[in-house]
Amino acid sequence: MGWITIVFFTLLARIKSENQTCKLIGQTGYMEFSKEGDLMIGGIFSMTSTRKLVDTAYQELPYSYCTRFARTMIFTVEEINRDNTLLPGVSLGYRLYNGCGSENLIRAAIEAVNGEDSRGCSSKIQAVLGHSSSGVSKVINRILSSLSIPQVSHLSTCACLSDKRQYPTFFRTVPSDRFQITGLVQLMKYFDWRWVGIIYSTGLYSEEGTTEFVKDAGKEGICVEYSLLYSKSNEKRFDTVIATLRKSSAKVVLLFMSFYYVKIFLAKMETYNITGKQWVGTESWITQAHLASVDTKHILQGAMGFALPQASIPGLGDFLLSLKPSDEPQSDVVKAFWEKFFDCSFSPSNTSTMCTGTEDLRTVSNDYTDVEFFRAENNVYKAVYLLAYALHALLQCQNDSNPTTGKPCVLEHIKYVNFTTVNGAKVSFDENGDSIAQYDLVNWQMTDNGSVEIVNIGQYDTSFPDGEKFKLKKDTKIVWGGNNNEVPRSVCREPCPPGTRKAINKNKPVCCFDCFECPEGTISNQTNCLICPPEFWPNEKRDRCLPKPTEYLSYKEIMGALLTGFGLVGVFLSLLISVIFLTHKETPIVRANNSELSFLLLLSLKLCFLCSLTFIGQPTEWSCMLRHTAFGITFVLCISCVLGKTIVVLMAFKATLPGRNVMKWFGPAQQRLSVLTFTLIQVVICILWLTINPPFPFKNMNHYKEKIILECALGSPVGFWAVLGYIGLLAVLCFILAFLARKLPDSFNEAKLITFSMLIFCAVWITFIPAYVSSPGKFTVAVEIFAILASSFGLLVCIFVPKCYIIIFRPEQNSKKHLMGKIPPRTLYK
Numbered sequence: 001m002g003w004i005t006i007v008f009f010t011l012l013a014r015i016k017s018e019n020q021t022c023k024l025i026g027q028t029g030y031m032e033f034s035k036e037g038d039l040m041i042g043g044i045f046s047m048t049s050t051r052k053l054v055d056t057a058y059q060e061l062p063y064s065y066c067t068r069f070a071r072t073m074i075f076t077v078e079e080i081n082r083d084n085t086l087l088p089g090v091s092l093g094y095r096l097y098n099g100c101g102s103e104n105l106i107r108a109a110i111e112a113v114n115g116e117d118s119r120g121c122s123s124k125i126q127a128v129l130g131h132s133s134s135g136v137s138k139v140i141n142r143i144l145s146s147l148s149i150p151q152v153s154h155l156s157t158c159a160c161l162s163d164k165r166q167y168p169t170f171f172r173t174v175p176s177d178r179f180q181i182t183g184l185v186q187l188m189k190y191f192d193w194r195w196v197g198i199i200y201s202t203g204l205y206s207e208e209g210t211t212e213f214v215k216d217a218g219k220e221g222i223c224v225e226y227s228l229l230y231s232k233s234n235e236k237r238f239d240t241v242i243a244t245l246r247k248s249s250a251k252v253v254l255l256f257m258s259f260y261y262v263k264i265f266l267a268k269m270e271t272y273n274i275t276g277k278q279w280v281g282t283e284s285w286i287t288q289a290h291l292a293s294v295d296t297k298h299i300l301q302g303a304m305g306f307a308l309p310q311a312s313i314p315g316l317g318d319f320l321l322s323l324k325p326s327d328e329p330q331s332d333v334v335k336a337f338w339e340k341f342f343d344c345s346f347s348p349s350n351t352s353t354m355c356t357g358t359e360d361l362r363t364v365s366n367d368y369t370d371v372e373f374f375r376a377e378n379n380v381y382k383a384v385y386l387l388a389y390a391l392h393a394l395l396q397c398q399n400d401s402n403p404t405t406g407k408p409c410v411l412e413h414i415k416y417v418n419f420t421t422v423n424g425a426k427v428s429f430d431e432n433g434d435s436i437a438q439y440d441l442v443n444w445q446m447t448d449n450g451s452v453e454i455v456n457i458g459q460y461d462t463s464f465p466d467g468e469k470f471k472l473k474k475d476t477k478i479v480w481g482g483n484n485n486e487v488p489r490s491v492c493r494e495p496c497p498p499g500t501r502k503a504i505n506k507n508k509p510v511c512c513f514d515c516f517e518c519p520e521g522t523i524s525n526q527t528n529c530l531i532c533p534p535e536f537w538p539n540e541k542r543d544r545c546l547p548k549p550t551e552y553l554s555y556k557e558i559m560g561a562l563l564t565g566f567g568l569v570g571v572f573l574s575l576l577i578s579v580i581f582l583t584h585k586e587t588p589i590v591r592a593n594n595s596e597l598s599f600l601l602l603l604s605l606k607l608c609f610l611c612s613l614t615f616i617g618q619p620t621e622w623s624c625m626l627r628h629t630a631f632g633i634t635f636v637l638c639i640s641c642v643l644g645k646t647i648v649v650l651m652a653f654k655a656t657l658p659g660r661n662v663m664k665w666f667g668p669a670q671q672r673l674s675v676l677t678f679t680l681i682q683v684v685i686c687i688l689w690l691t692i693n694p695p696f697p698f699k700n701m702n703h704y705k706e707k708i709i710l711e712c713a714l715g716s717p718v719g720f721w722a723v724l725g726y727i728g729l730l731a732v733l734c735f736i737l738a739f740l741a742r743k744l745p746d747s748f749n750e751a752k753l754i755t756f757s758m759l760i761f762c763a764v765w766i767t768f769i770p771a772y773v774s775s776p777g778k779f780t781v782a783v784e785i786f787a788i789l790a791s792s793f794g795l796l797v798c799i800f801v802p803k804c805y806i807i808i809f810r811p812e813q814n815s816k817k818h819l820m821g822k823i824p825p826r827t828l829y830k
Contacts, residue, residue: 030097030108037093042112044130047098064368076384109140134158154379162432171433173379179437183460195492197250198227201261223511225250251490278481281305289452302481306439311378317371325357390414437462499542552710553778570609601641607634608792624695624712629686632723636682639730640675689719709777757798
């Protein structure tokens with residue numbers, strides 16, 4: 001059944017290779033280098049080719065590269081054979097096959113697994129190393145899988161080869177394109193490149209890679225403005241690419257092509273002045289410094305991309321440079337590139353000198369002799385060690401003591417290999433046959449002398465934890481493309497400004513969103529509008545919620561200070577009048593109309609002025625209860641005293657009538673009792689108010705949206721209006737009685753003064769009600785304080801100032817005769 005499969009794919013390869021030309025050097029067989037050993041491994045390379053390989057990232061690499069790969073494999077086998085701990089007592093041999101074009105490469109693979117070649121070698125190979133092309137590796141693995149022979153590729157990167165159902169014996173030491181695509185997406189996400197363009201070429205590598213990139217980029221919020229296919233034979237497509245590059249707004253362009261296509265594409269781009277672009281490359285070409293010519297340097301300056309990690313392989317450089325044609329006398333490949341390197345010929349020629357074979361490779365500079373560092377060669381190095389470790393485990397396999405019999409035990413051991421090479425490279429595989437993905441992030445930097453320096457600026461390593469896989473080197477200079485001095489901005493739409501939200505436009509990519517203003521009281525996180533908590537308000541930029549400022553009537557502000565000053569002035573005047581009355585307490589004007597009530601009234605007025613101060617300052621639980629109850633009780637005490645004085649005036653007048661002795665019903669004791677009774681009623685109302693539902697500090701966030709008003713909530717509105725209503729009732733009663741007594745025949749009619757004072761009192765408190773209800777915030781408290789001070793000053797001025805005027809400035813009127821009207825009265829305001 002296995003041989004039927006081989007024949008089938010051989011025929012398929014022949015069909016695919018129709019109209020292809022391929023020139024093989026030398027003999028008809030495909031084996032180029034070989035060395036017999038106890039265990040044999042094979043290698044398939046394209047060391048000579050006149051045609052590109054299909055579907056690979058490394059199409060038409062210079063043949064010297066593939067020769068380096070073959071020589072690296074030979075070097076590694078010899079290094080392993082010198083190691084006494086790996087494969088002890090067993091020698092490792094190799095057969096390296098050279099194929100030109102897809103057809104001959106498949107034929108070389110068939111020759112490798114057939115067990116016998118044109119040179120008569122018949123020992124079976126245990127595994128095959130190669131090929132560079134993903135397309136060729138796919139076909140070769142179908143042949144090898146039927147025989148359970150493992151294949152390890154050093155450069156086949158197509159993610160499709162990770163499908164173990166189709167390619168069960170395929171392994172690779174080069175990372176799958178799946179990891180490179182993930183790294184490219186993370187790179188663009190890191191630099192916030194959300195709007196990119198893609199130019200890709202035909203072939204499995206580019207087409208599948210582009211498709212996967214677009215899919216993964218979309219998951220991270222990265223949009224693709226355009227994805228253009230470049231074809232070297234279609235000029236219209238190239239013109240479309242140029243026109244798109246010129247008019248597009250994307251500053252970042254991903255060049256997802258093989259080396260072969262990039263070389264042609266850049267050669268055509270030389271004549272066009274395309275600037276302002278940040279080029280991002282793939283590992284297939286990003287380290288090929290010879291792509292930069294005099295005319296393409298301005299294009300590739302600042303180019304960036306992931307490359308296979310740079311590695312050091314001790315001894316390999318000397319081994320490569322020590323090659324002589326005499327080392328491989330049967331190899332026509334060595335002779336061919338030797339003639340090319342030294343411009344000589346091993347056959348007599350009129351156009352070139354004769355090759356001696358002793359020329360020194362160190363005297364020439366080309367792709368083969370560049371041994372400063374190794375990248376892809378390290379994958380070959382790891383692949384050979386992988387096979388050696390698997391064969392070493394095979395020797396320990398209890399089920400197969402003779403590994404040369406060809407049983408598939410070696411395949412099972414490759415799956416579980418986990419080792420570190422001499423140069424520190426770790427090798428292991430996941431369930432898909434993929435090794436740990438490691439990349440260097442490189443940056444193209446043009447030096448002053450015009451040469452290209454490819455600088456390592458970071459790395460991407462899938463063995464690191466999430467969030468640490470992609471890292472930039474610290475303090476490393478980065479040159480940006482497009483003549484930018486800083487990280488290029490590549491977005492379709494700049495982030496929504498603070499205070500606006502993002503809205504997706506169905507007719508555009510998600511990156512080309514619209515911005516709409518957020519409602520008042522909300523902030524934006526550039527995506528949604530978020531409502532601030534009740535005690536918070538947006539800042540000016542509307543990107544943060546800040547605590548709302550609190551507002552209350554403070555002693556420190558002008559209005560609070562003025563009201564405090566007026567209150568203290570009222571207290572001072574009350575004290576001053578008390579001193580005046582106290583020093584003249586024996587005079588008729590003080591003794592008249594119950595001096596005891598006058599002193600009690602002055603005390604209550606002091607308390608009224610002082611209680612206004614409790615309304616100023618930040619409300620607390622105690623201050624809220626104190627301010628309203630103190631106000632209610634002190635004002636009732638004040639009005640009770642005025643009411644008592646009014647009743648005394650009325651009673652005194654009635655007592656002068658014949659046959660009426662009413663003063664005995666309202667003497668000093670009754671006056672004190674009446675004041676106490678009226679006041680106790682208010683005390684009871686206040687106690688009930690404080691017991692049932694007292695006033696409390698309250699954060700009013702309804703009146704103003706942007707600030708909090710600290711105020712005292714009434715608790716029970718009924719309690720507040722009961723207190724206020726009781727004061728009003730006493731004031732109205734006092735006003736009525738004083739109004740009735742205003743025309744009594746008295747030279748100094750105190751009833752008129754009381755009437756006028758109560759008129760002011762009632763007017764103030766009547767206007768207080770609508771002002772209190774409608775005033776916002778701290779002005780509510782200010783209105784209440786103003787009402788307290790105004791009514792208190794009204795009582796103080798109207799009742800006591802005229803008497804003080806007489807005491808101080810008109811002492812002749814401070815006599816009983818004058819008060820009783822026995823001498824001609826003198827008007828007070830004369």
